[in-house]
Amino acid sequence: MSGFRQRLTSVILLTIATAGLWLVLGAVPALVFYSVALLLLVVHHLRYLAALDQWLQTPAPAAATLPDATGAWGDVFARLARLMRSQSQSQQQLSTALERLRRATSAMPEGVVILDETDRIEWCNPVAEQHFGIDYNRDTGQQITYLVRQPQFAEYLATRNYSEPLIARQSRQQELILSLQLIPYGNKQKLLISRDITRLERVETMRRDFVANVSHELRTPLTVIGGFLETLSDENQTGSKIGKRALTLMTDQTMRMQRLVEDLLALSRLENAQNPVREETVNVAEMLRELYHEAQSLSAGRHHINLKLDTDAQLRGSSDELRSAFSNLVSNAVRYTTDGGEIILNWGIHDGQGLFSVQDSGIGIEPEHLPRLTERFYRVDRSRSRETGGTGLGLAIVKHVLSRHQAHLEIVSEPGKGSRFSAWFPANRLILPQGE
Ligand code: ADP
Secondary structure, X not given: OHHHHHHHHHHHHHHHHHHHHHHHHOHHHHHHHHHHHHHHHHHHHHHHHHHHHHHHOOOOOOHHHOOOOOHHHHHHHHHHHHHHHHHHHHHHHHHHHHHHHHHHHHHOOOEEEEEOOXXXXXXXXXXXXXXXXXXXXXXXXXXXXXXXXXXXXXXXXXXXXXXXXXXXXXXXXXXXXXXXXXXXXXXXXXXXXXXXXXXXXXXXXXXXXXXXXHHHHHHHHHHHHHHHHHHHHHHOOOOOHHXXXXXXXXXXXXXXXXXXXXXXXXXXXXXXOOOOOOOEEEOHHHHHHHHHHHHHHHHOOOOEEEEEEOOOOEEEEOHHHHHHHHHHHHHHHHHOOOOOOXXXXXXXXXXXXXEEEEEEOOOOOOHHHHHHOOOOOOOOOHHHHHHOOOOOOHHHHHHHHHHHOOOEEEEEEEOOOEEEEEEEEOHHHEEOOOOO
């Protein structure tokens, strides 16, 4: 505003001077003077306007190349120069920050790819270039599925459920095993993080193979020992009391070891990624009727057991695996429920999902144990588990079977009141009877 007033003052002064001239010399000389003065003023401004226009048209207008000026234009150019300098300073800071970020992401041991909403590559770091065999300069803007040609990856991208990472073998370098995790962010963009887990997977495979081999090797000797113990027990009917007791103990422990070996082998089979789930039609109602009878014989009349079949829906999956999972849940309910307790087996459909649940009025479980129950050999009460013939692997087997069927286990329990173990199956695993 002060600049405007300054400029206005000079015009007013010129007008006053013209008015003075008018009084002294008359109208004509005064008006001629006024016109010439105004013309000079216009020419002066046009000159600087042209200079400014020319400067703006240079390929990289910089503060240093601004034309020299005095007066009002001098102020304007000085202000412009200041603005340019502060702008170039913040640009410098921005590119330093960007360079720092670029160097940090390049140093990351993980691959990072930014995908836009149509899954095209916007940016990637050098590790991602290595992992996926892509080139940032060549492949930016390309659809990621054209470059990572794996059906599992395309499926993972399409499911939009990225809670768990995808373990994938790189098709171009078969020995490279990657853990891929998608993280949605911002405006429908996604971060694709790739981690090289080749060594980890190798160790895990060694562990699995070791357990499977040891269990397999133990199977035959245990069968031989078990067989001889049976023969000895039959022959030792008239033997000493201590001998009989030793034979009973040896037989019990051998059977326990056999159960352990069988459960370990079952777990190895379930963990084996090369062993896909058999897609059979499983008649759940029929399976539960059999399990109900087994539960009754295990309980030997000590519990009230009920079977509630709310649907005839069948399941798509492996009959053997599902039987083993359901049987573990049912036998746990019998083993951890005191005499006189109640057990309810239920099969139904809730919220469009298949639900198998086992409810008992047993000893229940303290809340702090719940998250760890499906770990191998995790037991709340070791001695009760052993006394009732447990191996500590039952719920680990249940968890694996369910996850192979895209199902999940829910445990609700209250100490002293009882527990409910529920297996939820997704709608696409259900085969509904006509009309349902
Ligand atoms: P185990 O062979 O010891 O029963 P599981 O893996 O089947 O092994 O179960 C792990 C632990 O979870 C058990 O040792 C027990 O403490 C607890 N548990 C499982 N089912 C029940 C249940 N229905 N009621 C109370 N506790 C249970």
